[in-house]
Amino acid sequence: MPVQYPFSAVVGSDDMTLALALTAIDPLIGGVLIRGEKGTAKTTTVRGLAEVLPPVAVYEGDRFSIDPHDPDEVSPDGPFGPDTDIVTRPVRLVELPTGAGDDRVTGTLQLNKALREGVVEFEPGLLARAHRGLLYVDEINLLPDHLVDLLLDAAATGRVSVERDGLSIEHAARFVLIGTMNPEEGELRPQLLDRFGLTVEVTAPRDPGIRAEVVRRRLAFDTDPVGFAARWESEQHALRERLAAARDLVGAVVLDDATLTTITEICAAFDVDGLRADLVTARAAAAHAAWQGRTHITRDDVRTAARLALPHRRRRNPFDEPGLDEERLDELLGPEDPEPDGPGPDGPGGGADGQDTADAGDGASSATPPSGPSASKEQSEPDESSPSPATSSTTSVAAAGRPGRAPLFVVRGTGEGQSGRRSRARTPQGAVIGPRRDGGGRGRLHLAGTIAAAAPHQRLRGGFTDGRGLIVTPDDLRRAETLGRESNLVLLCVDASGSMAARRRMEQVKTAVLSLLLDAYRRRDKVALVTFRQHSAEVTLPPTNSVDVASRRLADLPAGGRTPLAEGLECSAELLRREALRDPTRRPLLVVVTDGRATSGADPLGRAHTMARHLAATGVDSVVVDCETGRFRMGLAVRLADHLRAEHIPLGEVTADGLTGVVRSATAPRREVA
Structure with missing residues (x-):
């Protein structure tokens, strides 16, 4: 096996190492979700955890790794008698690929034996292999829905049932679930998010000294992995001893009524859903006390547990900022303990003074700065009449309203894209x-x-x-x-010029885009935004299912100036071309929001119609939302829709409800088309 980077050598990620240690002490905490930017040693740290966990005892030859000392556990490979050898082996770290099928996860019939020997035998899956160990899912937010459902069932029941191909198998599957994700690539389904006991936000340290030490250690490991691991063996051994001692001690930690009341008051004050937060906080506080070598829970134990257990349970929707108000938490906890409990052992999350060094690291509450639609600043509003030299140079920035629930829309035909909750495939x-x-x-x-x-x-x-x-x-x-x-790609090509009553229209369009993105988050879609104004077009929002990134990009979206319609369509065509190369199975829907005018460059209207015909030739499904207003209308959006071979929707004023409803009405009649 390749040498793993030592867990005790990780520096600059105190919250992450502490959360992993706590869930290793008490697996009933429910696992850890590690959210963070790329290049922050998330995977390296998780893989190093397995190296310091105590070994487990199993029956020799038992593929399901039941506990020989637990009479209630039964293995499909059993029964095992008193003469069966019992061996010890290291804790397994089982990695679940995001592209795995359900057969690989839950197990299936061994076809080779069935065909060659006529023997019906079950081949255990990854969940059986992870029993009494660690199940690690990198980029867990990209996991297909059907695998998420399997994980939810196994995590909730601790068992896996397989009824398939003439097989009927049930076995234990209790594991510590560890997931890592980059929030910029999309959020996690709320059902799975709540299953994680603890969550941490990881960012690269800003202290140059700490950064230098991280690089120094990594370079030393890459140069000589064996030698580097040998130099850290004494720290690894001490960490194994500390984890083993904490596991033995955690059952003796006393949770008195006063501490339990404090925990429930904190959870109620932060308005978390359900009672799982109370249970997880209590277990994490007890594990932290055992980690510090104590049998009673202190204020610091509760504070540390709340910081790790509550932030991800406070979000009502993906637009809510993650984190916890630590000043409010300190108010609820009351004054500090009058006397320190004594020095605690050194190690991840534990300093020499017995305080949690994770508080000095990158905490979840400070990981994400304030952002979103409310952060935008409104400027002057241009005249809502036809553009003039005065209004052409005027720019406004409009804020979006609160997104609503977008209706379901589908793309015609039957696709073969990634599993989602949108179109037939x-x-x-x-x-x-x-x-x-x-x-x-x-x-x-x-x-x-x-x-x-x-x-x-x-x-x-x-x-x-x-x-x-x-x-x-x-x-x-x-x-x-x-x-x-x-899942699909919804591309909105939006006119942000001065001819569109820019500020009011952009308020509504921004709200509509956020509504579509929120719906895409629920249905595993991607959404992109192209805007055009003045003399050019740009990809304001690249294809994404991350609502956090979308809200930040949309906050300062400007409007005003001339109308380069051809450039907007050309930019949309190029984006769709690139996405088709990157993911040819994800089918797009193009929604063009415009009044059909084109006022930038030579022969602007002719170039726009030529570009529209080019897009139509690619076969992309399109919708034109006609935003022309006023008593006298030129009908330019109708002509654009003809060239695009698109559905034309006359809409005097674009509203969030109107726009999302348009997408539905334009595509719903196509649902039954084969």
């Missing part, structure tokens, strides 16, 4: 509509289709003679063809 999970050829062995086995494919060849193969049954070859294998839902 052939996906790994969904309703079975028939068999298909094996195609590389992905997906569920279609038993009836396999038998039907093998049946005509039995006379030549000698099947059903001399005591032999059905003879199946690999060419006969059929997989289940399933119909589910996919």
Whole structure:
């Protein structure tokens, strides 16, 4: 096995190492979610944790790793008698790839033995392998929905049931779930977010001295991994001893009524949902006390536990800022303990004075600066009449309103994109509509289709003679063809010029975009925004499903000036071309919000219509939202829709509800198109 970077050598990430240590002391805390920017040693730290955990005892040859000392645990490989050898092995760190299928996660029939030996045998999945260990999911926010559902079921019940291909298997699956994610790549579903006991925000340290030490240690490890690990072995050994001692001590930690009342008062004051926060905070406080070598819980234990257990449970929707008001927390905790409990052992999260050194690190409450639509600053509003030299040079910045719930819209046809909750598509999970050829062995086995494919060849193969049954070859294998839902790319191309009553219109458009993005977050979509004004167009919001990034980008979106419609369409076409190369299975929908005018450059209207015909030739589904107002209308948006072969929606004034409703009405009639 490759040498892992020592857990005790991690520096500058005190909250992360402390949270991992606490959940290792008491796995019932429920795991850790590590949110942070790229390059902050998230994966390195998680992999190093397994190296310092105490080994586990298992029956030799038991693929399900049940505890020999727990009479309630039963293994499908059992029963095991008193003569079965008991061995110890290191704790497993099982990594769940985001592209894994449900067969790989929960287990499936061993096809080789079934075909060659006629033996029906279950092949355990990753959840069985992770039992009594660590299950690590990197980029967990990108995990497909069906895998998220499997994790939720296993985390809630501690067991996995497999009913598939003639198999009926149930086994234990209790594990510490550790996930890492970059918030810029999208948020996590609320159901899975709440399953994590603790969460930490990790950023690169700003202290040059700490940064230099991080680089120094990493360079030394890359130069000589074995030698570097050997130099840290004494610290690793001390950390193993401390974790083992804390595990033995945590059951003796006393949670008195006064401390429990304080914990519940804090959770109620911060208005967290449910009672899981109270339970997790109490368990984390007890684990922190054991980590410090104490059998009673102090104010500092409760404060540390609340900082790690509550921030991610306070968010009502993805636009809410993460974090915790630590001044408010200190008010609820009351005055500090009159006397320190004594020096605590050194290690991750524990300083020589017994205080939690994580407080000096990058805490969750300070990880994200204030941002969002409310941070924008309004400037002068241009004249809402047709553009003039005076208004062409005027720029305004409008704030978005609070986003609403966008109606469901779909893209016509049947796609083959990533699993989501939007348009109809052939996906790994969904309703079975028939068999298909094996195609590389992905997906569920279609038993009836396999038998039907093998049946005509039995006379030549000698099947059903001399005591032999059905003879199946690999060419006969059929997989289940399933119909589910996919995620899509919604690209809004928005006129931000002075001819559109810019400030009021942009308020509504921003609100609509945020509404669509919030809906995309729930349905695993991507949303992008192209705006055009003055003499050019730009990608204001690259394709993303991160609501945090979207709110920051949209906050200072300016409006005013001339109308370069051709440039806006050209920029949209280029973005769609790049996205098609990057992800050819994700189908787009283009929504152009404009009054159809073009006033920038030579022959602006002709160039715009030429670009529209080019876009139509690519086959992209399009909608034109006609924002022309006034008594006398030129009908330019109608002509643009004809060139785009798009649905034309006359809308005098774009509102958030109107725009999201338009997207639905333009696509809903296409839902049943094959």
